[in-house]
Amino acid sequence: MKAQPTASHFVNGRYVEDTAGTPMDVIYPATGEVIAQLHEATPAIIEEAIIAAKAAQKEWAKYSGTERGRILRRTADIMRERNHDLSVLETYDTGKPYQETSVADATSGADALEFFGGLAASLTGEHIQLSGGDWAYTVREPLGLCVGIGAWNYPTQIACWKGAPALACGNAVIFKPSETTPLCALKVAEILIEAGLPAGLYNVVQGMGAVGGALVTDPRVEKVSLTGSVPTGKKVYAAAAADMKHATMELGGKSPMVVFDDANIEDAVSGAILGNFYSSGQVCSNGTRVFVQKGIKEAFLKRLTERLSTAIIGDPMDEATNFGPMVSENQLNIVLGYVEKGQAEGARLVCGGTRIEQPGSWITPAVFADVTDDMAIAREEIFGPVMSVLDFDTEEEVVARANDTEFGLAAGVYTSDLTRAHRMAAGFEAGTCFINSYNDAPVEVPFGGVKASGIGRENSKAAIEHYSQLKSVYVRMGETEAPF
Numbered sequence: 015m016k017a018q019p020t021a022s023h024f025v026n027g028r029y030v031e032d033t034a035g036t037p038m039d040v041i042y043p044a045t046g047e048v049i050a051q052l053h054e055a056t057p058a059i060i061e062e063a064i065i066a067a068k069a070a071q072k073e074w075a076k077y078s079g080t081e082r083g084r085i086l087r088r089t090a091d092i093m094r095e096r097n098h099d100l101s102v103l104e105t106y107d108t109g110k111p112y113q114e115t116s117v118a119d120a121t122s123g124a125d126a127l128e129f130f131g132g133l134a135a136s137l138t139g140e141h142i143q144l145s146g147g148d149w150a151y152t153v154r155e156p157l158g159l160c161v162g163i164g165a166w167n168y169p170t171q172i173a174c175w176k177g178a179p180a181l182a183c184g185n186a187v188i189f190k191p192s193e194t195t196p197l198c199a200l201k202v203a204e205i206l207i208e209a210g211l212p213a214g215l216y217n218v219v220q221g222m223g224a225v226g227g228a229l230v231t232d233p234r235v236e237k238v239s240l241t242g243s244v245p246t247g248k249k250v251y252a253a254a255a256a257d258m259k260h261a262t263m264e265l266g267g268k269s270p271m272v273v274f275d276d277a278n279i280e281d282a283v284s285g286a287i288l289g290n291f292y293s294s295g296q297v298c299s300n301g302t303r304v305f306v307q308k309g310i311k312e313a314f315l316k317r318l319t320e321r322l323s324t325a326i327i328g329d330p331m332d333e334a335t336n337f338g339p340m341v342s343e344n345q346l347n348i349v350l351g352y353v354e355k356g357q358a359e360g361a362r363l364v365c366g367g368t369r370i371e372q373p374g375s376w377i378t379p380a381v382f383a384d385v386t387d388d389m390a391i392a393r394e395e396i397f398g399p400v401m402s403v404l405d406f407d408t409e410e411e412v413v414a415r416a417n418d419t420e421f422g423l424a425a426g427v428y429t430s431d432l433t434r435a436h437r438m439a440a441g442f443e444a445g446t447c448f449i450n451s452y453n454d455a456p457v458e459v460p461f462g463g464v465k466a467s468g469i470g471r472e473n474s475k476a477a478i479e480h481y482s483q484l485k486s487v488y489v490r491m492g493e494t495e496a497p498f
């Protein structure tokens with residue numbers, strides 16, 4: 015089989031198999047063919063991973079930040095050297111075109127390993143002077159065992175975005191990839207070991223939601239970081255809360271992108287394309303509600319459809335291809351359902367939304383115009399290549415409408431008015447805002463949502479707060495005074 019890994023799981027520094035686990039087929043979305051067969055983790059595999067991780071973490075916590083960082087940076091170097099192979103695997107796992115995976119997946123994972131590897135040596139507590147010569151200091155300690163649970167859209171990146179800060183802070187990790195894209199995280203685990211990471215610190219166990227559930231509810235786990243949908247996030251957050259575990263929730267969105275009359279139309283169209291059709295629309299922060307001011311609506315739609323007609327849809331391994339299939343038949347059917355719903359609700363289908371009749375899970379990129387705020391295609395996360403274009407008149411009106419959603423992951427504005435751009439950013443209820451840009455996610459900048467889109471932040475120095483905790487130590491220099 016094209017992409018069969020050595021074994022299903024990576025535990026305690028090596029590949030392990032337990033054929034008693036339920037079989038899982040891995041399907042290449044571009045052709046529908048089975049490219050690997052894995053087994054879900056059994057309770058025995060989960061137990062082995064937890065025991066190995068707990069033991070390894072105790073030793074890892076004694077390493078200096080410099081030593082930990084060196085291993086992470088070495089891992090980043092190896093990932094960059096193997097970018098081609100890792101990108102091909104990412105394309106097999108997800109169906110995303112190689113044109114994308116070769117610049118956005120292993121490279122982004124390597125950025126996280128390099129960034130947090132660089133930060134590791136500078137993670138410290140502080141000294142606090144108190145009255146009378148007394149003082150206190152804080153110690154930045156790891157949390158312990160961190161469980162990461164991934165979505166299927168960026169399997170290599172998610173494995174690294176969770177693993178790198180956790181390891182930099184001295185934690186151990188058990189990562190459960192999405193059952194749809196189980197292959198890439200195994201490679202990350204393998205390369206970490208090759209770079210010198212002690213066995214047991216980064217484990218990968220496969221399975222459906224129940225395997226994630228078993229990890230989240232285990233009392234030996236100190237932290238849970240999920241990338242997934244809001245309904246799953248609510249379940250996992252509640253399960254973590256039952257044991258007072260730390261939690262980071264990177265969830266879904268229905269983000270607004272606002273285009274004012276004075277915007278550079280070409281740039282705004284580029285932003286709308288990036289924010290709706292990159293990775294076939296399977297990006298959590300996508301700006302799927304595109305509010306266009308009435309004066310430029312027709313010009314915007316004209317340029318958008320012209321440029322969409324030049325999309326190259328085809329073999330994802332061909333470097334010219336820039337639009338691939340949906341990750342699975344299931345996701346394709348969800349998206350087709352929304353295209354039908356949009357039409358039934360009275361939105362105007364300007365282009366696309368048609369299933370491409372060939373093996374694999376293919377659909378053409380869809381644009382709806384004349385969408386109103388109450389339509390399902392404007393309210394619900396579709397997680398596919400379906401853009402909704404909505405009209406608006408005034409700035410005040412559009413901010414209120416942009417924020418009228420349970421989600422709050424991202425928001426964008428295109429305008430040439432500098433002060434208006436910043437007023438919009440201040441008014442958006444979103445974790446990340448873009449001005450004359452869309453969907454940038456460099457590792458130096460915090461990433462995460464507000465409202466139902468999640469809690470906590472990934473990337474940047476902010477992530478350190480979510481993978482470590484402070485211990486305060488008081489030091490009295492004089493006598494201890496008591497009232498009696």
Ligand code: NAD
Binds near residue numbers: 193241243245423463
């Ligand atoms: P999903 O919620 O169906 O699954 C996510 C992960 O959770 C999978 O690994 C799944 O097996 C696991 N899971 C399911 N039920 C569980 C349970 N009860 N306990 C523990 N784990 C459980 O999401 P998906 O379909 O894989 O991914 C798409 C979603 O992810 C979209 O909503 C998208 O917006 C979101 N997403 C968010 C971000 C972000 O950073 N905010 C990034 C990528 C994707």
